[in-house]
Amino acid sequence: MDNISLLVNSLEYIECHLKDNIKTIDIAHACYCSKSTLEKLFHYVYHISVHDYLVRRRMMAAGRLLTQQPELSILSVAVEYGYNSHEAFSRAFKEIWNCNPSEFRKRKYTELFPRLREPIQKGDSYIMERRNFDISQLYDLFCERKDCYFICCDIKSLVPINNISHKAGDLAILETVRRMEDAAGEDDIVFRIGGDEFCILTSSTSQEYAEHVSNSIRSHNEETFDYEDRQIPLSLYVAVTKVKGPQIKYNDLFTELHLAIMDSKPTN
Numbered sequence: 001m002d003n004i005s006l007l008v009n010s011l012e013y014i015e016c017h018l019k020d021n022i023k024t025i026d027i028a029h030a031c032y033c034s035k036s037t038l039e040k041l042f043h044y045v046y047h048i049s050v051h052d053y054l055v056r057r058r059m060m061a062a063g064r065l066l067t068q069q070p071e072l073s074i075l076s077v078a079v080e081y082g083y084n085s086h087e088a089f090s091r092a093f094k095e096i097w098n099c100n101p102s103e104f105r106k107r108k109y110t111e112l113f114p115r116l117r118e119p120i121q122k123g124d125s126y127i128m129e130r131r132n133f134d135i136s137q138l139y140d141l142f143c144e145r146k147d148c149y150f151i152c153c154d155i156k157s158l159v160p161i162n163n164i165s166h167k168a169g170d171l172a173i174l175e176t177v178r179r180m181e182d183a184a185g186e187d188d189i190v191f192r193i194g195g196d197e198f199c200i201l202t203s204s205t206s207q208e209y210a211e212h213v214s215n216s217i218r219s220h221n222e223e224t225f226d227y228e229d230r231q232i233p234l235s236l237y238v239a240v241t242k243v244k245g246p247q248i249k250y251n252d253l254f255t256e257l258h259l260a261i262m263d264s265k266p267t268n
Contacts, residue, residue: 003041006031008118010038014054015115018061021082024050045119056113058082059096062089063112066105074101098174107181112173114192138191139250141201142243148202149210153180153217154237154261155196161232168227172196172234175225179236183216185209199257210240239264 009031014022027050028035042050062081065072078089093101097112114135155161155176162169173196180190180200187203202210217238224231241260243253 003045004118004121006033006038006041007045010042010050011116011118014057018054018058019081022054024054027054046116053116055092056096057115059093060113062093062101063097063104063107066101067107070105077101098171112177112192135191135193135254136250138193138199138201139253141189142248142253145201145203147205147242149204149207150241150243150257150260151180151183151200151202151210151214151217152193152239152241152257152260152264153198153200154194154264156235156237158196161234164227164232168232171225171227172232175234176236179217179220183213185213188213193254193257197258197261207240207242214238214240237261237264 010027013027013030017026024039025035028038031038039050042048042053046053058081062077065077065080066074074089075086078084078086081089083089083092090100093104097104153176155172158169158172161172173192176196176198177190177192180198184190184200185203188200190198190200192198200213202213204210217236221235222233224233226232239260241256243256245252248256
């Protein structure tokens with residue numbers, strides 16, 4: 001089995017077994033490879049361990065369930081995703097989301113870590129294109145809100161923050177989401193559409209409303225977030241756009257949102 005096929009099969013197996021008690025060795029066996037082979041390939045291509053990816057995807061699914069079915073107890077959600085206690089689930093959840101499950105139920109965002117997709121192999125290298133992010137949930141909602149505005153955001157200079165540590169980079173992403181959620185209306189929803197790129201799909205057809213939300217986000221540029229014993233400033237590029245077209249395709253939606261982000265950046 002070639003490396004691309006191995007990655008595709010492993011990602012598919014993980015998605016199909018998020019609620020099962022699987023480990024890295026089980027995923028490797030299902031893909032007919034050794035555990036070390038799968039781990040090396042994940043680290044090389046995605047820069048993450050298989051276990052960490054599995055935990056993140058479980059917490060994304062658990063977060064979605066918490067918001068979509070508020071009548072479920074946190075323990076019920078914990079058990080559904082393989083945790084035997086409220087405490088163990090809450091620790092794992094907070095490690096990813098930086099908040100407790102009970103606090104999370106107030107959120108407008110459920111896809112901090114969307115499903116990874118296969119890379120493109122060129123020679124001995126693997127290229128992660130922008131379309132690596134699955135935004136099918138966003139596309140489905142867009143089909144219901146075709147005349148509504150998007151607010152698109154991109155983190156300014158995330159690389160230096162990641163160079164401090166990957167945890168600092170994760171906190172920058174969480175702070176970005178928090179600012180967008182605070183500015184968004186009750187029925188607006190925040191999505192991650194790239195490594196450091198996000199959008200709010202509003203429930204409004206008013207450009208004035210969209211501009212108000214975008215200005216609220218911009219007003220927090222250069223404010224800092226806490227990482228260990230230091231304060232790290234964070235700023236965002238922000239753009240307002242409406243994606244037009246009677247039957248726009250999935251890939252076209254993705255392209256339009258990223259073009260809006262690019263247009264918001266300086267051209268020098």
